Amino acid sequence: MKVEMEMGLKDVPGSLLRSLTPISKHGGNILSVLHHRGEANLVKVKIVFEIKDQKSLELIQKSLREYRINMSEIFVEGRRYYEKKTLSFILIGHVIDSDIRDTIDRINEIGCVSDVDVVMPDPKKKSSVLMKADVDNGSLDKAVTVIEELCRKKNLFFIHSLEK
Amino acid sequence: MKKIKLVIVGLGVIGRGVIEILLEKKEFLRDMGLDLKVVALCEVDGSIVSDEGIDLKKTLELAGRGELDKHKQWSNSKSIEILGEVKADIVLELTPGNIENGEPGYSHIKGALKNGMHVVTSNKPPIALHYRELHELARGENLELRYEAAVGGAIPILNLHQKCLQINEVESIYGILNGTTNYVLSKMVEDGLSLENALNEAKELGIAEQDPSYDIDGVDTALKVVILANSILDMNVEFGGMKIRGIRDVTPESVELAKKHGYVIKLIGDVRRMEVSPRLIPVDHPLNVSDSLNAVMIDSDVAGELTLVGHGAGARETSSSIYSDVIDIAAGI
Numbered sequence: 001m002k003v004e005m006e007m008g009l010k011d012v013p014g015s016l017l018r019s020l021t022p023i024s025k026h027g028g029n030i031l032s033v034l035h036h037r038g039e040a041n042l043v044k045v046k047i048v049f050e051i052k053d054q055k056s057l058e059l060i061q062k063s064l065r066e067y068r069i070n071m072s073e074i075f076v077e078g079r080r081y082y083e084k085k086t087l088s089f090i091l092i093g094h095v096i097d098s099d100i101r102d103t104i105d106r107i108n109e110i111g112c113v114s115d116v117d118v119v120m121p122d123p124k125k126k127s128s129v130l131m132k133a134d135v136d137n138g139s140l141d142k143a144v145t146v147i148e149e150l151c152r153k154k155n156l157f158f159i160h161s162l163e164k
Numbered sequence: 165m166k167k168i169k170l171v172i173v174g175l176g177v178i179g180r181g182v183i184e185i186l187l188e189k190k191e192f193l194r195d196m197g198l199d200l201k202v203v204a205l206c207e208v209d210g211s212i213v214s215d216e217g218i219d220l221k222k223t224l225e226l227a228g229r230g231e232l233d234k235h236k237q238w239s240n241s242k243s244i245e246i247l248g249e250v251k252a253d254i255v256l257e258l259t260p261g262n263i264e265n266g267e268p269g270y271s272h273i274k275g276a277l278k279n280g281m282h283v284v285t286s287n288k289p290p291i292a293l294h295y296r297e298l299h300e301l302a303r304g305e306n307l308e309l310r311y312e313a314a315v316g317g318a319i320p321i322l323n324l325h326q327k328c329l330q331i332n333e334v335e336s337i338y339g340i341l342n343g344t345t346n347y348v349l350s351k352m353v354e355d356g357l358s359l360e361n362a363l364n365e366a367k368e369l370g371i372a373e374q375d376p377s378y379d380i381d382g383v384d385t386a387l388k389v390v391i392l393a394n395s396i397l398d399m400n401v402e403f404g405g406m407k408i409r410g411i412r413d414v415t416p417e418s419v420e421l422a423k424k425h426g427y428v429i430k431l432i433g434d435v436r437r438m439e440v441s442p443r444l445i446p447v448d449h450p451l452n453v454s455d456s457l458n459a460v461m462i463d464s465d466v467a468g469e470l471t472l473v474g475h476g477a478g479a480r481e482t483s484s485s486i487y488s489d490v491i492d493i494a495a496g497i
Contacts, residue, residue, distance in 0.1 A: 088444055090418050119417040128418040130425055157413040161444040
Protein backbone atom coordinates (compact mmCIF):
# COMPACT_ATOMS: atom_id res chain seq x y z
CA MET A 1 0.00 0.00 0.00
CA LYS A 2 1.13 3.52 -0.81
CA VAL A 3 1.67 5.84 2.13
CA GLU A 4 2.21 9.61 2.16
CA MET A 5 3.51 10.86 5.47
CA GLU A 6 4.08 14.47 6.51
CA MET A 7 6.35 15.24 9.39
CA GLY A 8 8.07 18.19 11.02
CA LEU A 9 11.79 17.68 11.55
CA LYS A 10 14.20 19.72 13.61
CA ASP A 11 16.65 21.55 11.36
CA VAL A 12 19.70 19.73 12.67
CA PRO A 13 22.12 17.35 10.95
CA GLY A 14 20.95 13.74 10.88
CA SER A 15 17.24 14.33 11.47
CA LEU A 16 16.19 13.39 7.92
CA LEU A 17 18.19 10.17 8.14
CA ARG A 18 16.57 9.42 11.50
CA SER A 19 13.13 9.82 9.93
CA LEU A 20 13.93 7.51 7.00
CA THR A 21 15.62 4.72 8.92
CA PRO A 22 12.44 3.30 10.58
CA ILE A 23 10.69 3.21 7.18
CA SER A 24 13.47 1.14 5.59
CA LYS A 25 13.84 -0.97 8.71
CA HIS A 26 10.21 -2.07 8.57
CA GLY A 27 10.27 -2.93 4.86
CA GLY A 28 9.13 0.38 3.38
CA ASN A 29 10.17 1.21 -0.18
CA ILE A 30 10.78 4.96 -0.29
CA LEU A 31 9.46 6.53 -3.51
CA SER A 32 10.07 10.22 -2.88
CA VAL A 33 11.17 12.72 -0.26
CA LEU A 34 10.09 16.35 -0.49
CA HIS A 35 11.12 18.96 2.03
CA HIS A 36 10.85 22.68 2.53
CA ARG A 37 11.80 25.02 5.32
CA GLY A 38 8.84 26.51 7.14
CA GLU A 39 8.98 27.89 10.65
CA ALA A 40 12.29 28.61 12.31
CA ASN A 41 14.26 25.44 13.08
CA LEU A 42 11.55 23.22 11.60
CA VAL A 43 11.65 21.52 8.22
CA LYS A 44 8.42 20.12 6.78
CA VAL A 45 9.07 16.80 5.05
CA LYS A 46 6.70 14.71 2.95
CA ILE A 47 7.81 11.11 2.43
CA VAL A 48 6.02 8.78 0.00
CA PHE A 49 6.67 5.07 0.42
CA GLU A 50 5.19 1.67 -0.24
CA ILE A 51 4.61 -0.75 2.59
CA LYS A 52 3.30 -4.30 2.92
CA ASP A 53 0.47 -3.84 5.43
CA GLN A 54 -1.01 -1.73 8.22
CA LYS A 55 1.00 -3.58 10.87
CA SER A 56 4.22 -2.36 9.22
CA LEU A 57 2.86 1.18 9.22
CA GLU A 58 2.10 0.92 12.93
CA LEU A 59 5.68 -0.27 13.59
CA ILE A 60 7.05 2.67 11.60
CA GLN A 61 4.88 5.09 13.58
CA LYS A 62 6.05 3.53 16.84
CA SER A 63 9.72 3.88 15.85
CA LEU A 64 9.24 7.48 14.73
CA ARG A 65 7.55 8.32 18.02
CA GLU A 66 10.49 6.81 19.89
CA TYR A 67 12.71 9.20 17.93
CA ARG A 68 10.22 11.92 18.94
CA ILE A 69 9.47 12.76 15.35
CA ASN A 70 6.15 14.50 14.95
CA MET A 71 3.93 13.05 12.19
CA SER A 72 1.38 15.66 11.20
CA GLU A 73 -0.59 13.83 8.51
CA ILE A 74 -0.70 10.33 7.04
CA PHE A 75 -2.54 9.28 3.86
CA VAL A 76 -2.91 5.62 2.85
CA GLU A 77 -3.85 5.05 -0.79
CA GLY A 78 -4.91 8.70 -0.98
CA ARG A 79 -7.23 8.54 2.06
CA ARG A 80 -6.52 10.13 5.40
CA TYR A 81 -5.32 7.52 7.88
CA TYR A 82 -6.73 7.53 11.39
CA GLU A 83 -5.16 5.67 14.21
CA LYS A 84 -7.79 4.39 16.59
CA LYS A 85 -7.38 4.49 20.33
CA THR A 86 -9.69 2.87 22.82
CA LEU A 87 -10.81 5.16 25.60
CA SER A 88 -12.03 3.20 28.61
CA PHE A 89 -14.06 5.03 31.20
CA ILE A 90 -16.40 4.51 34.11
CA LEU A 91 -19.52 6.56 34.76
CA ILE A 92 -20.86 6.55 38.32
CA GLY A 93 -24.34 7.81 39.22
CA HIS A 94 -27.82 7.30 37.91
CA VAL A 95 -26.42 6.34 34.52
CA ILE A 96 -29.44 4.34 33.34
CA ASP A 97 -32.06 6.82 34.55
CA SER A 98 -30.21 9.72 32.97
CA ASP A 99 -30.91 8.12 29.56
CA ILE A 100 -27.99 5.80 28.84
CA ARG A 101 -29.17 5.53 25.20
CA ASP A 102 -28.71 9.28 24.79
CA THR A 103 -25.31 9.10 26.55
CA ILE A 104 -24.10 6.44 24.12
CA ASP A 105 -25.51 8.34 21.11
CA ARG A 106 -23.67 11.50 22.16
CA ILE A 107 -20.41 9.61 22.58
CA ASN A 108 -20.95 7.93 19.20
CA GLU A 109 -20.88 11.38 17.59
CA ILE A 110 -17.14 11.55 18.31
CA GLY A 111 -16.24 7.86 18.38
CA CYS A 112 -17.84 4.47 18.62
CA VAL A 113 -18.90 2.84 21.89
CA SER A 114 -17.81 -0.79 21.58
CA ASP A 115 -18.41 -2.17 25.06
CA VAL A 116 -20.80 -1.39 27.91
CA ASP A 117 -20.69 -3.16 31.28
CA VAL A 118 -23.25 -2.16 33.91
CA VAL A 119 -23.30 -2.83 37.65
CA MET A 120 -26.47 -1.86 39.52
CA PRO A 121 -26.17 -2.74 43.21
CA ASP A 122 -29.73 -1.56 43.92
CA PRO A 123 -32.29 0.35 41.81
CA LYS A 124 -32.12 3.28 44.23
CA LYS A 125 -28.33 3.29 44.52
CA LYS A 126 -25.85 4.72 42.08
CA SER A 127 -24.86 2.44 39.25
CA SER A 128 -21.39 2.07 37.78
CA VAL A 129 -20.97 1.65 34.03
CA LEU A 130 -17.74 0.89 32.24
CA MET A 131 -17.67 1.83 28.57
CA LYS A 132 -15.05 1.46 25.89
CA ALA A 133 -15.12 3.83 22.93
CA ASP A 134 -12.92 3.73 19.83
CA VAL A 135 -11.77 7.26 19.09
CA ASP A 136 -9.37 8.74 16.53
CA ASN A 137 -6.05 9.24 18.25
CA GLY A 138 -6.06 12.97 17.49
CA SER A 139 -9.56 13.39 18.95
CA LEU A 140 -8.90 11.78 22.31
CA ASP A 141 -8.79 15.05 24.27
CA LYS A 142 -11.92 16.26 22.50
CA ALA A 143 -13.70 13.01 23.38
CA VAL A 144 -12.76 13.40 27.04
CA THR A 145 -14.03 17.01 27.03
CA VAL A 146 -17.35 15.97 25.44
CA ILE A 147 -17.89 13.17 27.98
CA GLU A 148 -16.93 15.48 30.85
CA GLU A 149 -19.51 18.01 29.70
CA LEU A 150 -22.12 15.27 29.34
CA CYS A 151 -21.38 14.06 32.87
CA ARG A 152 -21.69 17.58 34.24
CA LYS A 153 -25.15 17.92 32.73
CA LYS A 154 -26.29 14.46 33.87
CA ASN A 155 -24.61 14.69 37.28
CA LEU A 156 -22.42 11.64 36.67
CA PHE A 157 -18.91 11.02 37.99
CA PHE A 158 -16.40 10.32 35.21
CA ILE A 159 -13.20 8.27 35.51
CA HIS A 160 -11.26 7.73 32.31
CA SER A 161 -8.20 5.74 31.40
CA LEU A 162 -4.76 7.29 31.61
CA GLU A 163 -3.62 8.13 28.10
CA LYS A 164 -0.35 9.80 27.34
CA MET B 165 34.92 20.53 59.45
CA LYS B 166 32.25 22.86 58.08
CA LYS B 167 30.03 24.26 60.82
CA ILE B 168 26.45 24.90 59.72
CA LYS B 169 23.95 26.58 62.00
CA LEU B 170 20.32 25.53 61.64
CA VAL B 171 17.01 26.95 62.82
CA ILE B 172 14.06 24.54 62.98
CA VAL B 173 10.60 26.06 62.83
CA GLY B 174 7.87 23.60 63.74
CA LEU B 175 8.37 20.72 66.12
CA GLY B 176 5.53 18.51 64.97
CA VAL B 177 5.89 15.04 63.50
CA ILE B 178 8.25 16.16 60.73
CA GLY B 179 10.30 18.47 62.96
CA ARG B 180 10.85 15.75 65.54
CA GLY B 181 11.70 13.27 62.80
CA VAL B 182 14.32 15.66 61.41
CA ILE B 183 15.91 15.99 64.86
CA GLU B 184 15.92 12.20 65.37
CA ILE B 185 17.74 11.73 62.06
CA LEU B 186 20.21 14.46 62.99
CA LEU B 187 21.03 12.60 66.22
CA GLU B 188 21.18 9.24 64.44
CA LYS B 189 23.39 10.51 61.61
CA LYS B 190 25.67 12.80 63.60
CA GLU B 191 28.81 10.72 63.00
CA PHE B 192 27.83 10.06 59.40
CA LEU B 193 27.53 13.81 58.79
CA ARG B 194 30.86 14.42 60.54
CA ASP B 195 32.47 11.92 58.18
CA MET B 196 31.10 14.06 55.37
CA GLY B 197 32.79 17.06 56.95
CA LEU B 198 29.59 18.60 58.25
CA ASP B 199 28.86 19.73 61.77
CA LEU B 200 25.17 20.65 61.83
CA LYS B 201 24.20 22.60 64.92
CA VAL B 202 20.63 23.64 65.78
CA VAL B 203 20.77 27.11 67.31
CA ALA B 204 17.05 27.81 67.48
CA LEU B 205 13.83 25.78 67.69
CA CYS B 206 10.53 27.56 67.20
CA GLU B 207 7.07 26.35 68.11
CA VAL B 208 3.66 28.03 68.01
CA ASP B 209 3.82 29.29 71.59
CA GLY B 210 7.51 29.95 72.06
CA SER B 211 11.10 29.22 71.15
CA ILE B 212 14.40 27.84 72.39
CA VAL B 213 17.56 29.68 71.35
CA SER B 214 21.18 28.77 72.08
CA ASP B 215 24.07 30.00 69.98
CA GLU B 216 26.22 27.16 71.34
CA GLY B 217 23.75 24.60 70.04
CA ILE B 218 20.62 23.14 71.62
CA ASP B 219 20.72 19.79 73.43
CA LEU B 220 18.49 17.96 70.95
CA LYS B 221 18.07 14.72 72.90
CA LYS B 222 16.74 16.52 75.92
CA THR B 223 14.55 18.75 73.77
CA LEU B 224 13.02 15.72 72.08
CA GLU B 225 12.21 14.15 75.44
CA LEU B 226 10.48 17.35 76.59
CA ALA B 227 8.62 17.70 73.28
CA GLY B 228 7.44 14.08 73.57
CA ARG B 229 5.94 14.86 76.99
CA GLY B 230 4.47 18.16 75.77
CA GLU B 231 6.74 20.02 78.18
CA LEU B 232 8.87 22.04 75.81
CA ASP B 233 8.15 25.14 77.91
CA LYS B 234 10.13 23.53 80.76
CA HIS B 235 13.36 23.80 78.75
CA LYS B 236 15.73 26.18 80.55
CA GLN B 237 16.21 28.28 77.40
CA TRP B 238 12.50 28.44 76.58
CA SER B 239 11.04 31.89 75.95
CA ASN B 240 7.72 33.14 74.67
CA SER B 241 9.37 34.73 71.64
CA LYS B 242 7.40 34.18 68.45
CA SER B 243 9.01 32.29 65.58
CA ILE B 244 8.83 35.32 63.30
CA GLU B 245 10.75 37.39 65.89
CA ILE B 246 13.41 34.69 66.23
CA LEU B 247 13.81 34.52 62.44
CA GLY B 248 14.48 38.25 62.40
CA GLU B 249 17.07 38.09 65.20
CA VAL B 250 18.97 34.79 65.01
CA LYS B 251 21.99 34.47 62.74
CA ALA B 252 22.10 31.01 61.20
CA ASP B 253 22.88 29.46 57.82
CA ILE B 254 19.76 27.46 57.02
CA VAL B 255 16.19 27.63 58.32
CA LEU B 256 14.13 24.42 58.19
CA GLU B 257 10.52 25.55 57.87
CA LEU B 258 8.50 22.47 58.87
CA THR B 259 5.13 23.82 59.95
CA PRO B 260 1.80 22.73 58.43
CA GLY B 261 0.56 25.30 55.93
CA ASN B 262 -2.77 27.02 55.54
CA ILE B 263 -4.19 26.40 52.09
CA GLU B 264 -5.91 29.83 51.99
CA ASN B 265 -2.82 31.98 52.43
CA GLY B 266 0.18 29.72 52.99
CA GLU B 267 0.66 30.96 56.55
CA PRO B 268 2.52 30.71 58.84
CA GLY B 269 5.19 29.26 56.53
CA TYR B 270 4.86 32.13 54.06
CA SER B 271 5.89 34.70 56.69
CA HIS B 272 8.55 32.38 58.12
CA ILE B 273 10.18 31.87 54.73
CA LYS B 274 10.11 35.58 53.92
CA GLY B 275 11.49 36.44 57.37
CA ALA B 276 14.32 33.93 57.05
CA LEU B 277 15.30 35.08 53.56
CA LYS B 278 15.18 38.76 54.52
CA ASN B 279 17.52 37.95 57.41
CA GLY B 280 20.02 36.34 55.03
CA MET B 281 19.32 32.66 55.75
CA HIS B 282 18.78 29.87 53.22
CA VAL B 283 15.46 28.01 53.55
CA VAL B 284 14.55 24.34 53.30
CA THR B 285 10.87 23.51 53.70
CA SER B 286 8.46 20.60 53.61
CA ASN B 287 5.55 23.02 53.64
CA LYS B 288 3.48 22.91 50.44
CA PRO B 289 1.02 25.85 50.61
CA PRO B 290 3.56 28.71 50.81
CA ILE B 291 5.48 27.35 47.82
CA ALA B 292 2.36 26.49 45.82
CA LEU B 293 0.62 29.81 46.53
CA HIS B 294 3.58 32.22 46.50
CA TYR B 295 6.05 30.52 44.19
CA ARG B 296 7.22 33.52 42.15
CA GLU B 297 7.40 35.98 45.01
CA LEU B 298 9.42 33.67 47.28
CA HIS B 299 11.75 32.64 44.48
CA GLU B 300 12.39 36.23 43.46
CA LEU B 301 13.05 37.14 47.07
CA ALA B 302 15.55 34.28 47.44
CA ARG B 303 17.23 35.13 44.13
CA GLY B 304 17.45 38.80 45.08
CA GLU B 305 19.18 37.90 48.35
CA ASN B 306 21.38 35.32 46.58
CA LEU B 307 19.99 32.60 48.82
CA GLU B 308 18.63 29.11 48.28
CA LEU B 309 14.98 28.19 48.73
CA ARG B 310 14.56 24.42 48.52
CA TYR B 311 11.48 22.24 49.00
CA GLU B 312 12.10 18.69 47.79
CA ALA B 313 10.23 17.34 50.82
CA ALA B 314 7.09 19.29 49.87
CA VAL B 315 6.53 17.35 46.67
CA GLY B 316 6.93 13.62 47.03
CA GLY B 317 8.10 12.87 50.57
CA ALA B 318 11.18 10.70 50.18
CA ILE B 319 11.07 10.63 46.37
CA PRO B 320 13.74 12.88 44.86
CA ILE B 321 11.90 14.60 42.03
CA LEU B 322 13.16 18.20 42.05
CA ASN B 323 16.77 17.33 42.84
CA LEU B 324 16.76 14.49 40.33
CA HIS B 325 15.60 16.95 37.69
CA GLN B 326 18.12 19.58 38.72
CA LYS B 327 21.13 17.28 39.16
CA CYS B 328 20.61 14.39 36.78
CA LEU B 329 18.28 15.45 33.98
CA GLN B 330 19.95 18.72 32.94
CA ILE B 331 20.13 17.78 29.26
CA ASN B 332 16.46 16.85 29.15
CA GLU B 333 13.37 18.77 28.20
CA VAL B 334 10.69 17.34 30.45
CA GLU B 335 7.48 16.81 28.53
CA SER B 336 5.18 15.47 31.20
CA ILE B 337 5.06 14.51 34.85
CA TYR B 338 2.18 12.60 36.31
CA GLY B 339 1.51 10.12 39.03
CA ILE B 340 0.31 9.28 42.50
CA LEU B 341 1.36 12.06 44.83
CA ASN B 342 -0.75 11.30 47.89
CA GLY B 343 -0.23 8.27 50.12
CA THR B 344 -3.57 8.43 51.94
CA THR B 345 -5.69 8.19 48.79
CA ASN B 346 -3.47 5.47 47.42
CA TYR B 347 -3.88 3.46 50.62
CA VAL B 348 -7.67 3.88 50.52
CA LEU B 349 -7.97 2.96 46.83
CA SER B 350 -5.59 0.01 47.22
CA LYS B 351 -7.66 -1.34 50.12
CA MET B 352 -10.84 -0.95 48.08
CA VAL B 353 -9.26 -3.07 45.32
CA GLU B 354 -7.45 -5.65 47.43
CA ASP B 355 -9.88 -6.13 50.33
CA GLY B 356 -13.13 -5.01 48.72
CA LEU B 357 -13.66 -2.31 51.37
CA SER B 358 -15.92 0.69 50.93
CA LEU B 359 -14.21 4.08 50.76
CA GLU B 360 -15.49 4.90 54.24
CA ASN B 361 -14.15 1.69 55.80
CA ALA B 362 -10.80 1.97 54.03
CA LEU B 363 -10.51 5.56 55.24
CA ASN B 364 -11.31 4.56 58.83
CA GLU B 365 -8.61 1.90 58.64
CA ALA B 366 -6.16 4.49 57.33
CA LYS B 367 -7.04 6.79 60.24
CA GLU B 368 -6.48 4.01 62.77
CA LEU B 369 -3.06 3.33 61.28
CA GLY B 370 -2.14 7.01 61.30
CA ILE B 371 -1.92 7.11 57.51
CA ALA B 372 -4.87 9.50 57.24
CA GLU B 373 -5.53 12.63 59.29
CA GLN B 374 -8.69 12.76 61.42
CA ASP B 375 -10.04 15.18 58.81
CA PRO B 376 -8.66 13.74 55.57
CA SER B 377 -10.59 16.13 53.28
CA TYR B 378 -7.49 17.69 51.71
CA ASP B 379 -6.21 14.26 50.79
CA ILE B 380 -9.34 12.62 49.45
CA ASP B 381 -10.62 15.77 47.76
CA GLY B 382 -7.35 16.02 45.82
CA VAL B 383 -6.16 19.33 47.31
CA ASP B 384 -2.89 17.92 48.65
CA THR B 385 -2.08 16.40 45.26
CA ALA B 386 -3.04 19.65 43.53
CA LEU B 387 -0.59 21.66 45.67
CA LYS B 388 2.21 19.31 44.63
CA VAL B 389 1.15 19.52 40.98
CA VAL B 390 1.37 23.34 41.06
CA ILE B 391 4.84 23.20 42.61
CA LEU B 392 6.03 20.72 39.97
CA ALA B 393 4.44 22.74 37.16
CA ASN B 394 6.30 25.87 38.22
CA SER B 395 9.57 24.24 39.27
CA ILE B 396 10.15 21.68 36.55
CA LEU B 397 7.92 22.66 33.62
CA ASP B 398 8.32 26.41 34.26
CA MET B 399 4.62 26.88 33.49
CA ASN B 400 4.06 29.99 35.64
CA VAL B 401 0.68 28.78 36.89
CA GLU B 402 -1.37 29.35 40.00
CA PHE B 403 -3.24 27.02 42.31
CA GLY B 404 -6.58 28.59 41.28
CA GLY B 405 -6.06 27.29 37.74
CA MET B 406 -6.09 23.67 38.84
CA LYS B 407 -8.85 21.28 37.82
CA ILE B 408 -9.42 19.09 40.88
CA ARG B 409 -11.62 16.04 41.43
CA GLY B 410 -11.04 13.79 44.42
CA ILE B 411 -12.02 10.20 45.18
CA ARG B 412 -15.17 10.70 47.30
CA ASP B 413 -17.47 9.44 44.53
CA VAL B 414 -15.51 6.25 43.83
CA THR B 415 -17.79 3.32 44.72
CA PRO B 416 -16.83 -0.31 45.52
CA GLU B 417 -18.79 -1.33 42.40
CA SER B 418 -16.71 0.94 40.17
CA VAL B 419 -13.53 -0.47 41.69
CA GLU B 420 -14.74 -4.03 40.99
CA LEU B 421 -15.79 -3.10 37.47
CA ALA B 422 -12.38 -1.59 36.77
CA LYS B 423 -10.70 -4.73 38.15
CA LYS B 424 -12.83 -6.98 35.93
CA HIS B 425 -11.58 -5.09 32.86
CA GLY B 426 -7.91 -5.09 33.89
CA TYR B 427 -7.74 -1.66 35.54
CA VAL B 428 -7.28 -0.11 38.94
CA ILE B 429 -8.49 3.35 39.96
CA LYS B 430 -5.79 5.75 41.17
CA LEU B 431 -5.83 9.46 42.00
CA ILE B 432 -3.49 10.96 39.45
CA GLY B 433 -1.89 14.38 39.44
CA ASP B 434 -1.16 15.37 35.85
CA VAL B 435 1.24 18.30 35.86
CA ARG B 436 1.10 19.27 32.18
CA ARG B 437 -2.71 19.27 32.21
CA MET B 438 -2.85 20.93 35.66
CA GLU B 439 -5.38 18.33 36.67
CA VAL B 440 -6.03 16.01 39.60
CA SER B 441 -8.58 13.26 39.02
CA PRO B 442 -9.20 9.55 39.57
CA ARG B 443 -8.04 7.63 36.51
CA LEU B 444 -8.14 4.06 35.25
CA ILE B 445 -4.66 2.55 35.22
CA PRO B 446 -3.91 -0.83 33.60
CA VAL B 447 -3.00 -3.34 36.33
CA ASP B 448 0.45 -3.86 34.80
CA HIS B 449 1.19 -0.12 34.60
CA PRO B 450 4.27 1.08 36.56
CA LEU B 451 2.06 3.52 38.47
CA ASN B 452 0.02 0.67 39.94
CA VAL B 453 1.69 0.73 43.35
CA SER B 454 0.03 -0.41 46.54
CA ASP B 455 -0.44 0.75 50.15
CA SER B 456 0.55 4.33 50.83
CA LEU B 457 3.31 4.45 48.22
CA ASN B 458 3.65 7.30 45.78
CA ALA B 459 4.75 6.83 42.17
CA VAL B 460 5.71 9.45 39.63
CA MET B 461 6.45 9.19 35.91
CA ILE B 462 8.70 11.75 34.29
CA ASP B 463 8.77 11.74 30.50
CA SER B 464 11.62 13.65 28.91
CA ASP B 465 13.16 13.89 25.47
CA VAL B 466 16.52 12.24 26.10
CA ALA B 467 16.03 9.97 29.13
CA GLY B 468 12.57 8.84 28.02
CA GLU B 469 10.23 7.61 30.74
CA LEU B 470 11.41 7.36 34.33
CA THR B 471 9.27 5.94 37.12
CA LEU B 472 10.04 6.83 40.71
CA VAL B 473 8.37 4.91 43.52
CA GLY B 474 8.67 5.59 47.24
CA HIS B 475 7.08 6.81 50.41
CA GLY B 476 5.35 10.12 49.97
CA ALA B 477 4.96 10.83 53.66
CA GLY B 478 6.27 9.88 57.11
CA ALA B 479 8.69 11.82 59.27
CA ARG B 480 11.70 9.63 58.61
CA GLU B 481 11.14 9.40 54.85
CA THR B 482 10.45 13.12 54.50
CA SER B 483 13.64 13.83 56.46
CA SER B 484 15.60 12.13 53.69
CA SER B 485 14.52 14.85 51.26
CA ILE B 486 15.01 17.63 53.80
CA TYR B 487 18.61 16.55 54.39
CA SER B 488 19.28 16.22 50.67
CA ASP B 489 18.46 19.94 50.41
CA VAL B 490 20.36 20.84 53.58
CA ILE B 491 23.51 18.97 52.55
CA ASP B 492 23.36 20.43 49.05
CA ILE B 493 23.07 23.99 50.38
CA ALA B 494 25.79 23.33 52.98
CA ALA B 495 28.15 22.26 50.18
CA GLY B 496 27.85 25.73 48.70
CA ILE B 497 28.37 27.64 51.96
